[in-house]
Amino acid sequence: xxxxxxxxxxxxxxxxxxxxxxxxxxxxxxxxxxxxxxxxxxxxxxxxxxxxxxxxxxxxxxxxxxxxxxxxxxxxxxxxxxxxxxxxxxxxxxxxxxxxxxxxxxxxxxxxxxxxxxxxxxxxxxxxxxxxxxxxxxxxxxxxxxxxxxxxxxxxx
Amino acid sequence: xxxxxxxxxxxxxxxxxxxxxxxxxxxxxxxxxxxxxxxxxxxxxxxxxxxxxxxxxxxxxxxxxxxxxxxxxxxxxxxxxxxxxxxxxxxxxxxxxxxxxxxxxxxxxxxxxxxxxxxxxxxxxxxxxxxxxxxxxxxxxxxxxxxxxxxxxxxxxxxxxxxxxxxxxxxxxxxxxxxxxxxxxxxxxxxxxxxxxxxxxxxxxxxxxxxxxxxxxxxxxxxxxxxxxxxxxxxxxxxxxxxxxxxxxxxxxxxxxxxxxxxxxxxxxxxxxxxxxxxxxxxxxxxxxxxxxxxxxxxxxxxxxxxxxxxxxxxxxxxxxxxxxxxxxxxxxxxxxxxxxxxxxxxxxxxxxxxxxxxxxxxxxxxxxxxxxxxxxxxxxxxxxxxxxxxxxxxxxxxxxxxxxxxxxxxxxxxxxxxxxxxxxxxxxxxxxxxxxxxxxxxxxxxxxxxxxxxxxxxxxxxxxxxxxxxxxxxxxxxxxxxxxxxxxxxxxxxxxxxxxxxxxxxxxxxxxxxxxxxxxxxxxxxxxxxxxxxxxxxxxxxxxxxxxxxxxxxxxxxxxxxxxxxxxxxxxxxxxxxxxxxxxxxxxxxxxxxxxxxxxxxxxxxxxxxxxxxxxxxxxxxxxxxxxxxxxxxxxxxxxxxxxxxxxxxxxxxxxxxxxxxxxxxxxxxxxxxxxxxxxxxxxxxxxxxxxxxxxxxxxxxxxxxxxxxxxxxxxxxxxxxxxxxxxxxxxxxxxxxxxxxxxxxxx
Numbered sequence: 001x002x003x004x005x006x007x008x009x010x011x012x013x014x015x016x017x018x019x020x021x022x023x024x025x026x027x028x029x030x031x032x033x034x035x036x037x038x039x040x041x042x043x044x045x046x047x048x049x050x051x052x053x054x055x056x057x058x059x060x061x062x063x064x065x066x067x068x069x070x071x072x073x074x075x076x077x078x079x080x081x082x083x084x085x086x087x088x089x090x091x092x093x094x095x096x097x098x099x100x101x102x103x104x105x106x107x108x109x110x111x112x113x114x115x116x117x118x119x120x121x122x123x124x125x126x127x128x129x130x131x132x133x134x135x136x137x138x139x140x141x142x143x144x145x146x147x148x149x150x151x152x153x154x155x156x157x
Numbered sequence: 158x159x160x161x162x163x164x165x166x167x168x169x170x171x172x173x174x175x176x177x178x179x180x181x182x183x184x185x186x187x188x189x190x191x192x193x194x195x196x197x198x199x200x201x202x203x204x205x206x207x208x209x210x211x212x213x214x215x216x217x218x219x220x221x222x223x224x225x226x227x228x229x230x231x232x233x234x235x236x237x238x239x240x241x242x243x244x245x246x247x248x249x250x251x252x253x254x255x256x257x258x259x260x261x262x263x264x265x266x267x268x269x270x271x272x273x274x275x276x277x278x279x280x281x282x283x284x285x286x287x288x289x290x291x292x293x294x295x296x297x298x299x300x301x302x303x304x305x306x307x308x309x310x311x312x313x314x315x316x317x318x319x320x321x322x323x324x325x326x327x328x329x330x331x332x333x334x335x336x337x338x339x340x341x342x343x344x345x346x347x348x349x350x351x352x353x354x355x356x357x358x359x360x361x362x363x364x365x366x367x368x369x370x371x372x373x374x375x376x377x378x379x380x381x382x383x384x385x386x387x388x389x390x391x392x393x394x395x396x397x398x399x400x401x402x403x404x405x406x407x408x409x410x411x412x413x414x415x416x417x418x419x420x421x422x423x424x425x426x427x428x429x430x431x432x433x434x435x436x437x438x439x440x441x442x443x444x445x446x447x448x449x450x451x452x453x454x455x456x457x458x459x460x461x462x463x464x465x466x467x468x469x470x471x472x473x474x475x476x477x478x479x480x481x482x483x484x485x486x487x488x489x490x491x492x493x494x495x496x497x498x499x500x501x502x503x504x505x506x507x508x509x510x511x512x513x514x515x516x517x518x519x520x521x522x523x524x525x526x527x528x529x530x531x532x533x534x535x536x537x538x539x540x541x542x543x544x545x546x547x548x549x550x551x552x553x554x555x556x557x558x559x560x561x562x563x564x565x566x567x568x569x570x571x572x573x574x575x576x577x578x579x580x581x582x583x584x585x586x587x588x589x590x591x592x593x594x595x596x597x598x599x600x601x602x603x604x605x606x607x608x609x610x611x612x613x614x615x616x617x618x619x620x621x622x623x624x625x626x627x628x629x630x631x632x633x634x635x636x637x638x639x640x641x642x643x644x645x646x647x648x649x650x651x652x653x654x655x656x657x658x659x660x661x662x663x664x665x666x667x668x669x670x671x672x673x674x675x676x677x678x679x680x681x682x683x684x685x686x687x688x689x690x691x692x693x694x695x696x697x698x699x700x701x702x703x704x705x706x707x708x709x710x711x712x713x714x715x716x717x718x719x720x721x722x723x724x725x726x727x728x729x730x731x732x733x734x735x736x737x738x739x740x741x742x743x744x745x746x747x748x749x750x751x752x753x754x755x756x757x758x759x760x761x762x763x764x765x766x767x768x769x770x771x772x773x774x775x776x777x778x779x780x781x782x783x784x785x786x787x788x789x790x791x792x793x794x795x796x797x798x799x800x801x802x803x804x805x806x807x808x809x810x811x812x813x814x815x816x817x818x819x820x821x822x823x824x825x826x827x828x829x830x831x832x833x834x835x836x837x838x839x840x841x842x843x844x845x846x847x848x849x850x851x852x853x854x855x856x857x858x859x860x861x862x863x864x865x866x867x868x869x870x871x872x873x874x875x876x877x878x879x880x881x882x883x884x885x886x887x888x889x890x891x892x893x894x895x896x897x898x899x900x901x902x903x904x905x906x
Contacts, residue, residue: 015446016428023448027402032394033387035578037528038613042845045528073387089385093377093811096819097244098384099528099578105385127853130845132528132579133244134822136856138815 007075017063033073044129047103054110096133219299224276237271243577246812258304290776290872305361375811402447412471416460485627499681504642508633520705523623529578533596536606582697623698638721642681655695671706677732711771711883746801769887773879777871782880820877826851828882
């Protein structure tokens with residue numbers, strides 16, 4: 001048995017230590033907001049926060065986070081920064097298909113928790129998750145909005 | 158008199174039941190929801206009589222209000238959408254269209270994907286797919302009438318309740334109002350009374366578009382919050398009691414069969430494994446946890462054997478995409494002519510060698526690479542029925558196939574079609590390209606519900622591909638340097654024929670659209686295909702033939718402009734002379750970009766840049782795009798894309814802008830980096846590490862101008878794509894002084 005702290009709650013998990021956290025969240029805990037996209041840390045759909053830092057759960061052995069605070073998309077609005085990110089996502093109408101957006105919101109929340117006023121370079125360095133619908137400009141606009149950066153990004157006219 | 162017509166049973170089955178169902182017109186209440194009061198309609202008298210006489214009732218798709226709408230006591234309105242939501246915003250558009258005529262705020266709508274059944278075959282009254290950028294334009298009138306019928310019904314109910322003539326009543330959003338007395342009733346209050354009333358016998362009057370409150374406005378999407386908080390449910394998230402998980406290992410080449418699993422005993426003994434299965438062209442492991450299933454199936458060492466009998470498009474062991482490109486460029490064969498004008502032979506003779514240009518262009522195979530990997534959940538029930546959940550763009554077409562595979566009659570099968578985690582053409586019926594047959598087989602064998610997920614690696618192996626093509630062009634310019642003739646011969650197989658795996662007897666329009674059907678008034682042209690069957694499976698991919706053919710044509714057109722010493726903008730205006738709609742559109746994108754500036758020029762940041770332009774006429778819509786690029790370390794950087802789009806008339810400008818952004822991203826991705834390559838019959842890359850897609854740092858600024866010409870309504874989901882690759886290619890060609898004739902552009906030397 002492995003004890004995890006997920007969204008502030010202790011959970012007992014009967015899983016092999018090398019099982020990726022992603023599958024523990026989805027199949028053992030029934031928390032399907034965290035998505036499987038590639039399984040090799042390329043796409044970021046599986047992003048969660050480990051002690052506040054965005055982490056790709058598809059390549060994170062569950063035993064490696066047994067003593068950590070795991071935050072998933074299901075609890076993102078309980079975090080004041082996360083709640084602001086979600087509001088910005090709604091305001092900027094970011095999602096299209098939505099499949100990558102759990103991971104995008106987690107990546108943005110992690111960035112803004114660590115750096116309330118990120119630079120453009122910070123945003124570019126942090127927001128690397130893939131989106132096949134091409135919502136990148138809306139994502140950037142939403143992150144910049146929360147960061148208080150000027151809205152120079154144009155995705156309409 | 159109106160008689161109650163039972164709802165399509167499939168709807169009743171799919172909706173949650175909380176109360177006993179009475180055999181009465183109110184029986185629908187229980188089926189729809191434990192608490193919903195449902196606005197009800199009967200069929201017109203003629204149809205009801207036919208039914209009473211024993212004839213099968215002919216369902217006119219899109220007319221039976223209860224199949225589509227339920228008004229809940231809290232005022233929310235549930236709408237069963239005939240179209241799947243996969244990011245293109247169609248559920249919001251449906252709420253806008255129905256809400257407009259119903260006079261109900263689209264924000265109060267809860268939209269769901271409708272079950273199978275005749276009511277939802279609303280594309281031209283006979284088909285249900287989500288594709289071809291068809292949804293809104295093909296159902297716009299139908300869905301408006303549906304909303305108007307429901308509104309008329311509510312007014313009738315209010316007239317009875319208030320004892321006033323219906324003509325004295327009007328509506329405000331969500332309410333019927335009696336102006337004279339100031340009294341009003343909410344739709345939620347009226348819904349149960351509307352249920353007992355006869356259907357209107359005359360078609361309801363539709364609004365004058367100048368009175369539209371929601372259509373044409375940037376209505377916020379209905380699904381954004383759920384999709385921003387992880388609450389949106391996709392097929393891959395489906396779960397039922399007692400469910401087992403499955404993973405597969407496919408044959409490395411389609412057509413190979415399992416000889417034996419060399420380490421089968423060891424795989425069976427792996428932790429967490431329930432069972433190991435040999436399937437058609439695949440090995441599967443079933444386990445209580447997906448991770449165990451995946452780990453075990455990937456550990457399986459399989460001897461694959463060549464097929465003995467006929468099989469669907471077996472992949473040759475010698476196949477390589479590099480060799481295939483060379484073959485397509487040179488293969489001789491019958492040239493099937495799709496479009497001609499003028500006298501091409503004479504035009505080339507008149508132009509002479511000096512005025513004639515030849516070039517060969519290439520496109521590549523592409524994966525859909527939607528971020529949600531395919532999955533299928535199959536559950537056989539004790540009552541002999543089957544429930545299935547899987548991503549799909551055509552529920553009724555899948556139903557027919559599920560019936561064949563499962564051996565059950567269609568009425569015993571429920572197809573659940575959750576939100577699509579992207580589709581771009583991926584989730585049509587593709588032989589060997591969908592996981593549902595494997596899920597059915599496994600669920601039968603283990604006698605439990607099974608959810609099968611194709612890992613990204615298995616998906617990239619079995620995802621049918623956007624076809625590749627080589628196009629041999631000849632072009633001629635006249636004495637003034639203006640285009641005189643274009644001949645294009647494409648060696649390819651169109652997806653329509655490729656999926657069917659047989660020739661149709663006529664040219665597959667999806668092979669040549671974008672080479673054929675161009676809007677330019679070129680005096681001499683000849684557009685033809687040499688049919689060359691693709692060794693791979695092929696598919697529809699966002700904007701289908703246009704995704705590559707407009708690149709070919711528009712890039713060659715720029716080449717021809719250069720040949721004649723003409724500016725590409727001047728050439729296009731010349732070829733559009735007399736075409737007011739497209740001249741306006743082209744000028745609109747030039748204006749949006751601040752004036753035509755081909756370059757090369759030095760940007761304020763010191764980089765050298767150039768711009769390219771292109772146009773396309775896909776899916777009933779007209780587009781014009783301009784791209785600005787620079788090159789650094791061999792990589793093309795696209796700084797800005799301006800696009801003007803004329804879909805005739807519109808429903809939601811915010812969604813159109815978002816869809817153009819999306820199409821720009823996908824168009825750039827294929828233009829710059831994507832290629833599904835094969836060597837020795839096997840895929841070179843099977844995940845995003847080896848098959849990269851556009852990353853955020855390569856996304857340009859996108860500027861959109863919507864032009865409403867008032868012409869017939871066109872599509873939105875796909876049309877933003879085709880002009881993007883050629884606009885980029887033309888800019889890169891200008892910047893380098895060397896033509897881009899092959900996609901992807903990749904790394905420049």
